[in-house]
Amino acid sequence: xxxxxxxxxxxxxxxxxxxxxxxxxxxxxxxxxxxxxxxxxxxxxxxxxxxxxxxxxxxxxxxxxxxxxxxxxxxxxxxxxxxxxxxxxxxxxxxxxxxxxxxxxxxxxxxxxxxxxxxxxxxxxxxxxxxxxxxxxxxxxxxxxxxxxxxxxxxxxxxxxxxxxxxxxxxxxxxxxxxxxxxxxxxxxxxxxxxxxxxxxxxxxxxxxxxxxxxxxxxxxxxxxxxxxxxxxxxxxxxxxxxxxxxxxxxxxxxxxxxxxxxxxxxxxxxxxxxxxxxxxxxxxxxxxxxxxxxxxxxxxxxxxxxxxxxxxxxxxxxxxxxxxxx
Amino acid sequence: xxxxxxxxxxxxxxxxxxxxxxxxxxxxxxxxxxxxxxxxxxxxxxxxxxxxxxxxxxxxxxxxxxxxxxxxxxxxxxxxxxxxxxxxxxxxxxxxxxxxxxxxxxxxxxxxxxxxxxxxxxxxxxxxxxxxxxxxxxxxxxxxxxxxxxxxxxxxxxxxxxxxxxxxxxxxxxxxxxxxxxxxxxxxxxxxxxxxxxxxxxxxxxxxxxxxxxxxxxxxxxxxxxxxxxxxxxxxxxxxxxxxxxxxxxxxxxxxxxxxxxxxxxxxxxxxxxxxxxxxxxxxxxxxxxxxxxxxxxxxxxxxxxxxxxxxxxxxxxxxxxxxxxx
Numbered sequence: 001x002x003x004x005x006x007x008x009x010x011x012x013x014x015x016x017x018x019x020x021x022x023x024x025x026x027x028x029x030x031x032x033x034x035x036x037x038x039x040x041x042x043x044x045x046x047x048x049x050x051x052x053x054x055x056x057x058x059x060x061x062x063x064x065x066x067x068x069x070x071x072x073x074x075x076x077x078x079x080x081x082x083x084x085x086x087x088x089x090x091x092x093x094x095x096x097x098x099x100x101x102x103x104x105x106x107x108x109x110x111x112x113x114x115x116x117x118x119x120x121x122x123x124x125x126x127x128x129x130x131x132x133x134x135x136x137x138x139x140x141x142x143x144x145x146x147x148x149x150x151x152x153x154x155x156x157x158x159x160x161x162x163x164x165x166x167x168x169x170x171x172x173x174x175x176x177x178x179x180x181x182x183x184x185x186x187x188x189x190x191x192x193x194x195x196x197x198x199x200x201x202x203x204x205x206x207x208x209x210x211x212x213x214x215x216x217x218x219x220x221x222x223x224x225x226x227x228x229x230x231x232x233x234x235x236x237x238x239x240x241x242x243x244x245x246x247x248x249x250x251x252x253x254x255x256x257x258x259x260x261x262x263x264x265x266x267x268x269x270x271x272x273x274x275x276x277x278x279x280x281x282x283x284x285x286x287x288x289x290x291x292x293x294x295x296x297x298x299x300x301x302x303x304x305x306x307x308x309x310x311x312x313x314x315x316x317x318x319x320x321x322x323x324x325x326x327x
Numbered sequence: 328x329x330x331x332x333x334x335x336x337x338x339x340x341x342x343x344x345x346x347x348x349x350x351x352x353x354x355x356x357x358x359x360x361x362x363x364x365x366x367x368x369x370x371x372x373x374x375x376x377x378x379x380x381x382x383x384x385x386x387x388x389x390x391x392x393x394x395x396x397x398x399x400x401x402x403x404x405x406x407x408x409x410x411x412x413x414x415x416x417x418x419x420x421x422x423x424x425x426x427x428x429x430x431x432x433x434x435x436x437x438x439x440x441x442x443x444x445x446x447x448x449x450x451x452x453x454x455x456x457x458x459x460x461x462x463x464x465x466x467x468x469x470x471x472x473x474x475x476x477x478x479x480x481x482x483x484x485x486x487x488x489x490x491x492x493x494x495x496x497x498x499x500x501x502x503x504x505x506x507x508x509x510x511x512x513x514x515x516x517x518x519x520x521x522x523x524x525x526x527x528x529x530x531x532x533x534x535x536x537x538x539x540x541x542x543x544x545x546x547x548x549x550x551x552x553x554x555x556x557x558x559x560x561x562x563x564x565x566x567x568x569x570x571x572x573x574x575x576x577x578x579x580x581x582x583x584x585x586x587x588x589x590x591x592x593x594x595x596x597x598x599x600x601x602x603x604x605x606x607x608x609x610x611x612x613x614x615x616x617x618x619x620x621x622x623x624x625x626x627x628x629x630x631x632x633x634x635x636x637x638x639x640x641x642x643x644x645x646x647x648x649x650x651x652x653x654x
Contacts, residue, residue: 276606278603
């Protein structure tokens with residue numbers, strides 16, 4: 001991975017990915033005790049930053065390889081990002097999803113033109129075996145969700161935008177918080193800022209019980225989470241940092257921050273009331289860190305990436321019922 | 328009113344008002360049967376386009392007049408827009424609000440630095456008498472909510488942005504729907520598009536029972552609504568079009584569109600699910616028109632202005648409970 005790969009992805013994404021706005025509110029600044037800016041990737045196509053990586057990866061394939069199609073495993077945002085990118089480029093697309101994935105996410109992925117193959121996660125069916133069959137029979141290329149250079153390059157374009165947008169506001173130094181699962185977004189942003197905003201430093205933010213990256217950064221080696229990846233912040237519950245993403249994070253990131261599910265719900269309610277943005281629980285982790293972990297920061301500006309907004313109505317209602325009137 | 332006044336307002340607003348994004352979703356296009364783009368003014372400072380008019384009006388005052396302060400009557404979005412503009416420019420600000428206005432809106436207006444004077448609307452207390460007393464004693468300038476050239480000029484900057492943003496997407500012709508109360512936003516956008524996008528035409532959108540502008544456009548004279556301005560779409564329930572705004576709308580607008588409260592709630596749920604935006608009922612009127620009144624349009628593109636997102640949690644929950652799972 002290198003910065004040239006991120007800049008090349010930015011060139012390919014120009015006119016396709018949205019340049020999402022960098023927003024703020026005096027009410028949020030007051031809670032945090034410093035300036036808080038929010039990179040609103042929930043406004044990206046398909047409702048999350050994953051479209052950037054999907055489009056970057058599909059567009060990087062040679063024309064013959066691309067014509068045979070692409071394949072992804074995902075129960076959520078990566079599925080939709082790859083599906084839309086493939087449709088836009090006229091590329092066949094298979095997404096292998098667990099049959100207990102949210103019905104809406106399955107429907108959305110189909111509506112974006114992908115062929116969805118469902119597998120029985122609980123019954124022990126192997127998605128890898130299914131994927132291998134599709135690859136062998138149809139010659140499709142697997143687009144991994146984070147441990148893949150072109151995907152990291154696509155997510156890194158978020159960091160190029162943060163650097164440029166902050167500069168127009170006169171901001172050079174800041175702590176940049178990224179909602180962190182396998183580390184694709186975090187490592188991509190970290191490399192982009194190393195080049196374009198070297199006074200900024202990246203802090204991965206994870207939910208309690210899934211702080212594999214924070215622990216890995218501390219111990220200096222890849223650490224894993226125990227137990228199944230089930231929880232409120234479903235979008236960022238990965239078992240361990242990636243083999244490509246971890247060394248980048250180790251070199252460039254400051255210590256991780258761990259937030260509670262309640263803090264994510266409260267951040268969702270504040271984003272609803274103060275920014276007018278719809279944020280999913282995992283997508284609110286960085287904002288929760290920025291607002292409720294004041295002691296973790298030193299500077300006068302924190303930039304939080306909101307990674308996505310694909311949330312079911314009942315979960316969103318829970319956030320509003322519990323915290324909506326406190327906004 | 329003329330286009331030069333709008334361009335001058337744009338110059339004064341540069342670096343202060345946000346250039347809000349023009350968003351869309353293939354899922355909304357499918358519902359409408361044509362391309363739907365959304366100008367997301369809920370992402371404007373203070374959560375509505377009203378900041379544009381407030382800042383334009385305050386910044387247009389001469390320095391001596393400005394130093395004596397500004398005054399506004401409002402129970403909602405105009406209050407916050409004027410309050411923030413005044414605070415940014417170091418200008419004293421009094422907002423006269425009904426004591427039965429939503430507690431959150433009163434709290435927000437105070438938090439933005441304004442001195443809030445409450446009056447007893449139900450008990451027959453006259454806000455005009457209160458305002459006259461403030462003007463006489465303190466020499467403050469009244470900023471009217473819509474029938475005021477500098478306010479119309481500020482709102483019109485929304486139209487300049489729509490023209491420029493649509494042009495970069497290759498769109499020259501479109502019907503542009505505006506949520507319409509007294510006509511400040513509608514007439515401002517209409518004048519901006521007359522100059523910068525003459526193939527676009529503006530359609531005012533109002534809620535059932537408050538269709539004074541639609542009826543006025545039909546009859547050719549100012550018509551009023553009967554009864555008190557109480558209803559779901561509180562932000563756009565004005566008694567009649569303004570004396571300055573109506574002739575502009577009469578000259579430039581195509582027929583009005585009337586939407587139901589249920590259509591606004593459903594549009595709120597779709598904006599939540601498909602655009603990741605928080606929209607208030609009155610702010611969703613134009614999107615409701617774009618999505619559910621297909622027969623009213625001829626071209627292949629409709630642009631709907633989302634005018635604001637300042638909504639209480641219980642109203643938002645109603646929209647999600649009724650329509651959130653249908654998204």
